[in-house]
Amino acid sequence: MATSNTPDIIYTKVDEAPELASASLLPIIQRFAAAAGVSVGTKDISLAGRILAAFPESLADDQRISDDLAELGELVKTPTANVIKLPNISASVPQLLAAIRELQAQGYAVPDYPEEPATEAEKSARAKYDALKGSAVNPVLREGNSDRRAASAVKKYAQANPHRMGDWTADSKTRVAAMSGGDFFSNEKSATLPHATKAKIVLETANGETVLKDGLSYPAGTVVDATYMSASALDAFLAAEISRTKAEGVLFSVHLKATMMKVSDPIIFGHAVKAFLAPVFEQFGDEMAALGVNPNSGLGDLLARVKDKAEIMTAIDACMAARPPLYMVDSDKGITNLHVPSDVIIDASMPALIRAGGKGWGPDNKEHDAVCVIPDNAYAPVYDEAIKFFKENGKLNPATAGTVQNIGLMAQKAEEYGSHPTTFEMPQSGTVKMILEDGTVLHQHNVEAGDIWRSASARKAPIEDWVNLAIERQKATGYRSIFWLDAARAHDAELIAMVKPILEARGVSDKFEIMAPREATRASLETITKGENSIAITGNVLRDYLTDLFPILELATSAKMLSIVKLMQGGGMFETGAGGSAPKHVQQLQSENHLRWDSLGEFCALGESLKFLAETNGNERARILGEAAEVATQGILDHDRSPSRKVGEPDNRDSHYWFARYWAEALAAQTEDAALAAEFAPVAQALAENEAKIVGELAAAQGKPADIGGYYHADPAKLAAVMRPSATLNAIIG
Numbered sequence: 001m002a003t004s005n006t007p008d009i010i011y012t013k014v015d016e017a018p019e020l021a022s023a024s025l026l027p028i029i030q031r032f033a034a035a036a037g038v039s040v041g042t043k044d045i046s047l048a049g050r051i052l053a054a055f056p057e058s059l060a061d062d063q064r065i066s067d068d069l070a071e072l073g074e075l076v077k078t079p080t081a082n083v084i085k086l087p088n089i090s091a092s093v094p095q096l097l098a099a100i101r102e103l104q105a106q107g108y109a110v111p112d113y114p115e116e117p118a119t120e121a122e123k124s125a126r127a128k129y130d131a132l133k134g135s136a137v138n139p140v141l142r143e144g145n146s147d148r149r150a151a152s153a154v155k156k157y158a159q160a161n162p163h164r165m166g167d168w169t170a171d172s173k174t175r176v177a178a179m180s181g182g183d184f185f186s187n188e189k190s191a192t193l194p195h196a197t198k199a200k201i202v203l204e205t206a207n208g209e210t211v212l213k214d215g216l217s218y219p220a221g222t223v224v225d226a227t228y229m230s231a232s233a234l235d236a237f238l239a240a241e242i243s244r245t246k247a248e249g250v251l252f253s254v255h256l257k258a259t260m261m262k263v264s265d266p267i268i269f270g271h272a273v274k275a276f277l278a279p280v281f282e283q284f285g286d287e288m289a290a291l292g293v294n295p296n297s298g299l300g301d302l303l304a305r306v307k308d309k310a311e312i313m314t315a316i317d318a319c320m321a322a323r324p325p326l327y328m329v330d331s332d333k334g335i336t337n338l339h340v341p342s343d344v345i346i347d348a349s350m351p352a353l354i355r356a357g358g359k360g361w362g363p364d365n366k367e368h369d370a371v372c373v374i375p376d377n378a379y380a381p382v383y384d385e386a387i388k389f390f391k392e393n394g395k396l397n398p399a400t401a402g403t404v405q406n407i408g409l410m411a412q413k414a415e416e417y418g419s420h421p422t423t424f425e426m427p428q429s430g431t432v433k434m435i436l437e438d439g440t441v442l443h444q445h446n447v448e449a450g451d452i453w454r455s456a457s458a459r460k461a462p463i464e465d466w467v468n469l470a471i472e473r474q475k476a477t478g479y480r481s482i483f484w485l486d487a488a489r490a491h492d493a494e495l496i497a498m499v500k501p502i503l504e505a506r507g508v509s510d511k512f513e514i515m516a517p518r519e520a521t522r523a524s525l526e527t528i529t530k531g532e533n534s535i536a537i538t539g540n541v542l543r544d545y546l547t548d549l550f551p552i553l554e555l556a557t558s559a560k561m562l563s564i565v566k567l568m569q570g571g572g573m574f575e576t577g578a579g580g581s582a583p584k585h586v587q588q589l590q591s592e593n594h595l596r597w598d599s600l601g602e603f604c605a606l607g608e609s610l611k612f613l614a615e616t617n618g619n620e621r622a623r624i625l626g627e628a629a630e631v632a633t634q635g636i637l638d639h640d641r642s643p644s645r646k647v648g649e650p651d652n653r654d655s656h657y658w659f660a661r662y663w664a665e666a667l668a669a670q671t672e673d674a675a676l677a678a679e680f681a682p683v684a685q686a687l688a689e690n691e692a693k694i695v696g697e698l699a700a701a702q703g704k705p706a707d708i709g710g711y712y713h714a715d716p717a718k719l720a721a722v723m724r725p726s727a728t729l730n731a732i733i734g
Helices: 016-034 047-054 068-075 093-105 120-130 152-160 231-248 264-276 278-290 299-306 310-322 346-355 380-393 460-477 490-505 517-529 540-555 583-592 600-617 620-638 652-669 674-689 691-700 716-723 727-733
Strands: 009-013 040-044 082-085 144-150 175-177 189-192 197-205 208-218 223-229 251-254 328-330 359-361 367-373 404-408 423-425 430-436 441-447 452-458 480-484 512-515 534-538 561-567 572-575
Touching: 009 016, 009 068, 009 600, 016 040, 016 583, 016 600, 016 620, 016 652, 016 716, 016 727, 040 047, 040 068, 047 068, 047 093, 047 120, 082 600, 144 152, 144 460, 144 540, 144 572, 152 540, 152 620, 175 231, 175 380, 189 441, 189 490, 223 231, 223 430, 223 441, 223 490, 231 251, 231 264, 231 367, 251 264, 264 278, 264 299, 264 452, 278 299, 278 310, 299 310, 346 367, 346 380, 346 540, 380 517, 380 540, 404 460, 404 517, 404 540, 441 452, 460 480, 460 490, 460 534, 480 517, 490 512, 512 517, 517 534, 517 540, 534 540, 540 561, 561 600, 572 600, 600 620, 620 652, 652 674, 652 691, 652 727, 674 691, 674 727, 691 727
Parallel strands: 009 040, 009 082, 082 572, 175 367, 251 367, 404 534, 480 512, 480 534
Antiparallel strands: 144 404, 144 561, 189 223, 197 208, 197 430, 223 452, 359 367, 423 452, 430 441, 561 572
């Protein structure tokens, strides 16, 4: 129970589809939780909320909001933290710009995003906005390592109701293309610091020394990496792959993560745009630059800026005709893989393509084989090996497949590659040095102008916690357990040197295997194909990638994953799946008032959160509530009450009615707490007796446009009216 102003459970306010769903589900959760004396409050970590919190000086008194992300960042360092975290936007620049425009239109005088800041005020605004880009939320909140797995109820349902898989053939032309050298993988250097130290990063050139970053601080035992991607090697690779793809007669596609890797991957994406339109940039580069064209922003932004220049448009049309057809995001609307950097996100796009038998949609609105360009070799082998496996063995059978769980290293910003403020595009050629406070040069690289240099780190305490979490999970399950670490990679070699002694000291070395990602991918696929289970123990990025890859193959979605973050100070954070924030779902709601977002991840996280609260606070009623929520989740699956994709059929709001009903029925039926049963028996009865009326009211709301008052910053009253359209249900829940 609450002992301060902090609610017992924090339910995060986020973006897009999960935030729409919260408007319907959260009142139900708060009503039920109150019966156990449990308070459920919210903290705003949405993109719009973070923008408003960053610029209080620009707002009227009644518009200012607290910096909830900073407050949550402190809360997760306490033993009493209990946070249900929904997926939030990892903002690309186009998304950030759209959110700023919407807030300004609503009367919030936040500053424009300065493309080229000149004044001190513009530089300040740009720095604040840059801090909001990419994966800005997760590194603040993830003060623990990740335990992600399919909830047993979800896995059983997927096996009993297997989803459709595309057929793989041995002669499929689909393949992964990665650089043969000059990438982050091949240039990586890594070292474990023997003692605490400060450090700086400098670029030495013929003109002198430029400090790229100062004031870095690392505790003893930190693994510190540095590497770079050669711009010239990247360009040569892209040009060669475009030509080869054209000759092969398949789709050309680029798979990056320009959201999480907010510094490095938009630059790589820009190189791909420029390479694809190389003849146009050669002829009209200066003119396009004068029009504000930045290839990092994508083909969509480029076309919008040059649409009135007939000569450039003609050159683009001619170039596109001579190039291989592009993998499409939306072939009906002509939106290509290269249109927006945040449209094709590797951890979602590659599993979807693999699940579809290696097929992607082309500009002719038909499915074709595709070349999947993943320049860096650190993780490209995972997808390459998966494709080779399915070419050899055919598609996975979800009815008989085992499962791959994940223990992921992520605490305290571990391995924040390419998103960290230590990633730079080199302004000129020279030598980058990472220099410790005693003058030691820890790492150095000779670089050319345009190269992408980055450093990342992982602290000793999170690494040790990660290994111990893996030991706990292996002991609890007995599953085959593999550390996905490559002895030939500099960073992984440092981790292996830390992992092995811990396993030996705990006497469990024989329970674990260590494999490079390629070999681990094949071993895991072989294991689940036999119907057996595996635990993938991985670094931060692979945690992100694999908890989409395997769930999408096993379950058809990653949104239904159980994701538990065991915070290092004793608290808990319960993430509601790995399914992104689903912009297309919002668009459908706005046009048809149908929300197909599935809240199953929220249901699973809620049960875990309540049971965790019972453990930490000794609140037995919270445990009963949590176990009843799990019964309700099983009921949703057993009776097929998840949302449909089509307007006029049951949607997210219907699933919340059924969840409330099954939850109330489970509480009324339990015999451990008579008072709780007595409180919920009439609720269960009312929900059952009014089924036809409630379902009718929910159905009547569909089929016409819905006004929620804003895409990034919805109007609470309008949102509630749209997402709680059943007066009967509202009256019962209160």
